[in-house]
Amino acid sequence: MDYCAGLLMPCERNSVEPMASIVSPGRASGAHQSLLHFVGQSAWSDEATLAKFRELVAPAFPAQGGVEAWIVDDTGFQKKGSHSVGVARQYCGRLGKTDNCQIAVTLSIANHHAGLPIAYRLYLPESWDNDAERREEAHVPEEVEFRTNLQIALAQIEAAMKDGVAPGIVLGDAGHGCDGAFRAGVTALGLTYAVGVGLASRRRAIAAQAPERPARKPSRVRHDADHKPVSAKQLAMRLPAEAWKDVEWREGSNQTLSSRFAAVRIRPASRDHTLAAPHPVEWPEGGRSPRNTGPRPCPRTCCSTFSSMSSSCAGASNATTRN
Incomplete structure (x- = not known):
């Protein structure tokens, strides 16, 4: 207490x-x-503590519209010394640069009115995993082994599914979206995702189709000009002006946040995903090029705007959405 x-x-x-x-x-x-x-020194379970929080708070979600999204993220904590568990020189999102910090992988459930962390795991860098003396000094349990941030996040999602947490659209930044194994793992769990992608990531554009008739998996790779892989930025630059729609996603501190979005069906050019997916892209009015940003949690607004593309478009700016 x-x-x-x-x-x-x-x-x-x-x-x-x-x-x-x-x-x-x-x-x-x-x-x-x-x-x-x-x-x-005290022995206590952080997982049991978070489970108790969820037990107390989750029942309030239905009155607020229910769970709409599962948000995966990495949180950085700047550190000065070298003794805190997992501290190392690594990218810190809070600082926007590489610095001495700890990284925690989190999973939260959320809607437009509320959010609740349901999983939290400290990332242990490989340099720590291989240093027996450092592990012993910091009391790192033997069963804790090196796993990437994405492997930790996928395990948290799988555990939440087993615990019966109400499902939602999985939202993540480009660090999650650019990894095919993570996207495939979320899909295997039966969840829809909206994740950021890099503007340089390569993909093939295909003709738009009705949601009830998804694109057929190709039996062989096509090498003609119409199917040549291009970057997400190149794909966005080729879209006609009428393809871009103004979308408002939430009220900001001074004004309503809005931008221009377009959606096309694409295939990631890598081998990890071959099925077509709607790909919303953001390009602010007056901007010189599309933005490389993360997902916008506004499923209802974007569903109405891009209803011809997918009934599950989750408002991801410059993101790949998979149903």
Whole structure:
């Protein structure tokens, strides 16, 4: 109780000493020792804790419209030293650059009104996995082995499915969308996804078809000019002006957030996916080129705009959506 209260209080630092002075000012020294023991020595399950949070909060979702999306993401925590578990020089999204930090892989359920983290796992870099002395000093359990961020995220999604969490569209950035194994894993679980892709990723454009008649899987690779792979940026630049539609996805702090979107059916040019998928792309008015951005969680708006493309288009700017 003291630790949770301390996290919620306006402490200058979320460490146990300032927490103890706030939650128990009359016995700060004893509270400090108790909190140190709780954080460093007590045996407790973070998975059980998150499960309890979900048990308490998830029942409120139906009243807010139900679960619409599962959001996978990586969260970076900047660090100065080298002793925190998993700390290394790696890309930190909060800073927008490579720096000394920890990375946590998270899975959250959300709709337009609420969001709830349901899985949280610290990423252990391969340099840590192979350093027995460092693992022992930081008390990393033997069963914890190196897994990529995407492998961790896919395992979290699979565990949520087994726990009976209400399904939603899986949303992720280009780090998830550019990996065919991740997309294939989500599809194998029977989930729809809307994930970012890089503007340089290569794909083949194909003719639009009605949703009830999906494109047939090709029996052989075609090499004619109409089926030559191009980058997502090249594909967007070739679209006619009338292909772009104005879409508003939510209210911002100063104005409604909106941009221009277009959707075409494509096949990723790699071998990991061969079925056609609707591919919404964002190009702001007056912009010099399409944007390389992540998904926009606005399924209802985009479904009405791109209804001829797919009934499950989830409002992903510059994203691949797979039904």
